[in-house]
Amino acid sequence: MTALLTVAGVSKRFGRVEALTGLTLSVAPGERVALLGHNGAGKTTLLRLILGFLRPDAGSIRVGDHAPDSTAARRAVAYLPENVAFPKALTGRELIGFYARLRDVSTDDAMAALERVGLAHAADRASGTYSKGMRQRLGLAQALLGSPRLMLLDEPTSGLDPLSRHDFYALVDVVAAAGTAVLLSSHSLSEIEARTDRVAILREGRLVADAPLSRLQAEAALPVRIRVRAQPETIDDVSDRLGGTRVNGQTVELIFSQTEKMRRLAAISALGPLVTDFDVTQPSLDDIYVHFSRAAGEGGAS
Amino acid sequence: MTSHVIAVARQEFRIAARNRWVLLAALILLVFALVLGLLGSAPSGSLGVGRLAITVASLATLSVYLVPLLALLLGFDAIAGEVERGTLPLVLSTPVARGSVILGKFLGHLAVIALAIVIGFGIAGAAVMVLSGEGASGLIPLARLIASSIALGAVFLAVSYVVSASTTQVGTSAAVAVAVWLALVVLYDLGLLGALVLDPGGGFAQGAFPWMLLASPADAFRLFNLAALDIGNTATGLAGATEELPFSPALCLASLALWLALAFLAALRAFYRLEP
Ligand SMILES: Nc1ncnc2c1ncn2[C@@H]1O[C@H](COP(=O)(O)OP(=O)(O)OP(=O)(O)O)[C@@H](O)[C@H]1O
Ligand SMILES: [Mg+2]
Numbered sequence: 001m002t003a004l005l006t007v008a009g010v011s012k013r014f015g016r017v018e019a020l021t022g023l024t025l026s027v028a029p030g031e032r033v034a035l036l037g038h039n040g041a042g043k044t045t046l047l048r049l050i051l052g053f054l055r056p057d058a059g060s061i062r063v064g065d066h067a068p069d070s071t072a073a074r075r076a077v078a079y080l081p082e083n084v085a086f087p088k089a090l091t092g093r094e095l096i097g098f099y100a101r102l103r104d105v106s107t108d109d110a111m112a113a114l115e116r117v118g119l120a121h122a123a124d125r126a127s128g129t130y131s132k133g134m135r136q137r138l139g140l141a142q143a144l145l146g147s148p149r150l151m152l153l154d155e156p157t158s159g160l161d162p163l164s165r166h167d168f169y170a171l172v173d174v175v176a177a178a179g180t181a182v183l184l185s186s187h188s189l190s191e192i193e194a195r196t197d198r199v200a201i202l203r204e205g206r207l208v209a210d211a212p213l214s215r216l217q218a219e220a221a222l223p224v225r226i227r228v229r230a231q232p233e234t235i236d237d238v239s240d241r242l243g244g245t246r247v248n249g250q251t252v253e254l255i256f257s258q259t260e261k262m263r264r265l266a267a268i269s270a271l272g273p274l275v276t277d278f279d280v281t282q283p284s285l286d287d288i289y290v291h292f293s294r295a296a297g298e299g300g301a302s
Numbered sequence: 303m304t305s306h307v308i309a310v311a312r313q314e315f316r317i318a319a320r321n322r323w324v325l326l327a328a329l330i331l332l333v334f335a336l337v338l339g340l341l342g343s344a345p346s347g348s349l350g351v352g353r354l355a356i357t358v359a360s361l362a363t364l365s366v367y368l369v370p371l372l373a374l375l376l377g378f379d380a381i382a383g384e385v386e387r388g389t390l391p392l393v394l395s396t397p398v399a400r401g402s403v404i405l406g407k408f409l410g411h412l413a414v415i416a417l418a419i420v421i422g423f424g425i426a427g428a429a430v431m432v433l434s435g436e437g438a439s440g441l442i443p444l445a446r447l448i449a450s451s452i453a454l455g456a457v458f459l460a461v462s463y464v465v466s467a468s469t470t471q472v473g474t475s476a477a478v479a480v481a482v483w484l485a486l487v488v489l490y491d492l493g494l495l496g497a498l499v500l501d502p503g504g505g506f507a508q509g510a511f512p513w514m515l516l517a518s519p520a521d522a523f524r525l526f527n528l529a530a531l532d533i534g535n536t537a538t539g540l541a542g543a544t545e546e547l548p549f550s551p552a553l554c555l556a557s558l559a560l561w562l563a564l565a566f567l568a569a570l571r572a573f574y575r576l577e578p
Contacts, residue, residue, distance in 0.1 A: 053391065078395070081391045084388040087320075101309035102309060102397070
């Protein structure tokens with residue numbers, strides 16, 4: 001499948017700040033890619049480059065076969081900025097109608113977009129009365145107008161409650177299933193709920209990872225942690241036999257790699273009644289993210 | 303594209319109407335105009351000019367200060383504010399051309415200003431006409447005042463877009479807009495006045511002065527209205543400036559048109575350079 005969005009070796013600096021360095025990334029039709037990074041990592045800068053608002057100092061960007069600032073590219077792209085504050089006095093219907101006219105989309109299609117994000121019931125209320133989640137959905141409705149081929153969403157789920165976030169990703173799934181390429185930015189892996197096909201991690205303007213989540217999990221090879229509890233009288237014995245470290249009077253902590261997991265569990269169960277309880281902590285999505293965004297270079301940027 | 307221009311213009315007008323901007327601007331103009339019209343028209347008979355003509359003269363002086371201020375207030379936020387609120391990046395991510403966006407904003411805002419002027423000055427003019435029992439003779443100066451006030455508003459709207467598109471923060475934009483108003487409307491006149499005072503020989507008054515009036519949009523506007531009323535000296539004390547103008551008053555309109563064209567081009571240029 002040929003990529004819809006191609007970013008090749010793009011660098012961008014603002015005065016002394018090197019916002020992006022030699023960034024290469026592509027997104028295919030129907031693909032959902034999450035762009036992760038800390039504050040100031042360069043996520044918004046990348047999206048603004050793709051929109052043609054900024055020009056790269058080096059490298060090239062193509063949307064389909066078009067340059068980013070061309071009319072053809074802008075017809076193909078939809079954008080949801082990081083923080084939009086719509087004119088408070090205007091209603092949802094008026095706002096979506098306005099963006100529809102700019103995109104040469106009919107009023108009916110505009111209302112259909114409001115319905116898709118579940119905002120039809122509030123269409124005639126001033127947007128100033130909307131909750132944050134409703135405003136975000138209005139922004140998303142605007143991005144749905146005219147069946148874009150590439151959606152650029154800057155932190156679309158920050159500040160949304162888990163339910164709204166779930167609805168949001170359900171909508172992204174539908175859009176992507178219809179062939180739209182989706183590139184969305186976020187601050188953490190846990191926020192995107194493993195709902196994207198690929199994860200690209202930016203660290204200080206450099207791409208430090210670009211792979212499906214499962215591969216990142218495997219590559220990171222983060223250790224498993226097991227905490228074993230025992231009686232205070234037997235805790236030293238348990239600690240010696242398992243080779244862990246004592247955390248307090250009745251807990252021993254073991255940290256080891258994924259491949260050792262079964263062997264260690266067998267050793268623990270062999271202790272029989274000496275062990276009163278234990279719990280296993282797998283590395284979380286956030287742990288994986290922290291691993292890649294801390295350990296630059298080791299992340300296997302591809 | 304025309305449909306994009308109309309969409310943006312309608313949106314801007316709608317926002318201003320919904321925010322009570324139109325109402326407020328019209329009220330401000332109306333109150334000032336009524337006060338000037340009703341107070342200022344008392345000693346009219348002795349001058350041999352109609353009450354409405356006197357009213358128009360004082361309204362022109364009011365317009366010089368208020369209309370540019372209203373235009374700058376309406377325009378300073380137009381671009382910088384939308385960048386800050388994230389709505390301009392949204393608009394510019396659609397296939398709309400930047401030229402259409404700024405032209406649409408201009409037309410929408412100009413409609414706001416025009417409506418406020420027509421309501422404010424129209425009602426005040428009608429009140430004076432009814433009270434003075436004069437016929438329709440004063441209608442032409444009033445219409446001229448209203449039309450040229452709208453032109454003055456257009457000039458300062460374009461100027462406000464230059465300010466708004468060249469500054470990236472609304473706060474800065476507001477400060478610069480106020481400074482522009484002070485410089486173009488107040489300080490420029492004070493400077494000219496100072497030059498007149500410091501020039502006992504009268505060479506300046508005879509030579510450069512009228513042309514310097516012409517060069518400023520605010521003074522060109524005032525000159526145009528007063529010259530047409532034939533009461534320039536009495537109403538302004540500008541030492542016969544309108545009496546012996548070395549050019550036709552119509553040139554004042556050309557000055558406004560030139561200002562508008564240049565300011566709009568500068569606004570376009572700044573807007574095309576903007577990185578939203
Ligand atoms: N217009 C600008 N002028 C100067 N520096 C800028 C500009 N825009 C961005 N930067 C800098 O570029 C870097 C990347 O910023 P960017 O906004 O892309 O980060 P981000 O990943 O979107 O961060 P956040 O998660 O906080 O939104 C930052 O160091 C920022 O200060
Ligand atoms: Mg950002």
